[in-house]
Amino acid sequence: MIDKWISQNANDLQVALFFALFFIFSLAEVLAPKRPGPMHRKERWLTNLLMTALNIAVMGMLPVTFFGVAVWAQKQGYGLFNYFALPLGVLVIGTLLARGFISFFTHYLMHKVPLLWRLHRVHHLDTELDVSTTVRFHPFEFLAALVPGVPLVVVFGMSPWVLMLYEILDAVVTLFSHANIRLPEGLDRVLRYVIVTPDLHRVHHSSWQIETDSNFSAVFPIGDIVFKTFRTETRTPHETMELGLEEVRDERANRFLWLLSSPFLGRLKRN
Numbered sequence: 357m358i359d360k361w362i363s364q365n366a367n368d369l370q371v372a373l374f375f376a377l378f379f380i381f382s383l384a385e386v387l388a389p390k391r392p393g394p395m396h397r398k399e400r401w402l403t404n405l406l407m408t409a410l411n412i413a414v415m416g417m418l419p420v421t422f423f424g425v426a427v428w429a430q431k432q433g434y435g436l437f438n439y440f441a442l443p444l445g446v447l448v449i450g451t452l453l454a455r456g457f458i459s460f461f462t463h464y465l466m467h468k469v470p471l472l473w474r475l476h477r478v479h480h481l482d483t484e485l486d487v488s489t490t491v492r493f494h495p496f497e498f499l500a501a502l503v504p505g506v507p508l509v510v511v512f513g514m515s516p517w518v519l520m521l522y523e524i525l526d527a528v529v530t531l532f533s534h535a536n537i538r539l540p541e542g543l544d545r546v547l548r549y550v551i552v553t554p555d556l557h558r559v560h561h562s563s564w565q566i567e568t569d570s571n572f573s574a575v576f577p578i579g580d581i582v583f584k585t586f587r588t589e590t591r592t593p594h595e596t597m598e599l600g601l602e603e604v605r606d607e608r609a610n611r612f613l614w615l616l617s618s619p620f621l622g623r624l625k626r627n
């Protein structure tokens with residue numbers, strides 16, 4: 357009964373959780389900011405929020421979802437975790453790690469495949485980083501992410517309910533990791549080995565490519581630790597480091613319609 361209610365209302369629950377956390381983290385950004393600013397909220401937030409609203413609508417209309425594919429694979433008995441009768445703990449940890457790997461691998465491809473970088477660049481063109489950047493993505497990026505993701509969900513035979521749990525963790529951790537908040541340094545130093553922290557993810561938004569090409573993980577940093585892209589030190593301090601990309605630093609970087617059309621414009625320069 358409760359299962360059915362959750363699966364029917366999962367989308368609404370996720371959106372409600374997202375905005376509740378969005379509010380809490382934006383309050384924390386005012387009370388304890390890491391970067392002193394100016395954050396140019398007036399120029400950035402309207403575009404970032406429009407992009408967020410558009411993406412929430414797009415996510416509700418996707419032709420397939422990881423959850424739907426996982427339910428199908430489970431019924432058919434396809435995939436590693438469906439083939440072997442695993443203890444619950446192994447299934448939960450295995451699915452969380454495998455889902456995290458999909459996210460890491462897809463994000464890595466977004467940076468390395470030129471066509472995909474055109475889409476993902478929209479996220480990195482934000483010249484500041486705060487909670488409003490979290491879902492600032494080109495809507496096509498969600499469609500593109502299905503291509504490597506769907507086959508991997510089937511190959512692993514991921515548990516649908518654990519995938520839903522991952523989505524909740526993803527919302528919580530990505531809002532947290534994009535937020536411009538100052539954590540006690542000792543806490544961040546430990547926490548960054550368990551989940552992605554603001555200081556860790558800010559390195560990925562640095563305009564210096566060596567730093568951009570690090571910390572691809574979204575929820576658990578294990579992908580970066582295993583594949584040696586984990587980077588905690590920055591060339592300049594977090595408070596003053598340049599964020600965004602060198603190639604576009606004018607008002608286009610925050611113009612909604614320009615960003616939507618940007619993947620289809622001419623040649624791209626990589627800084």
Ligand SMILES: [Zn+2]
Pocket residue numbers: 463467476480560
């Ligand atoms: Zn990225």
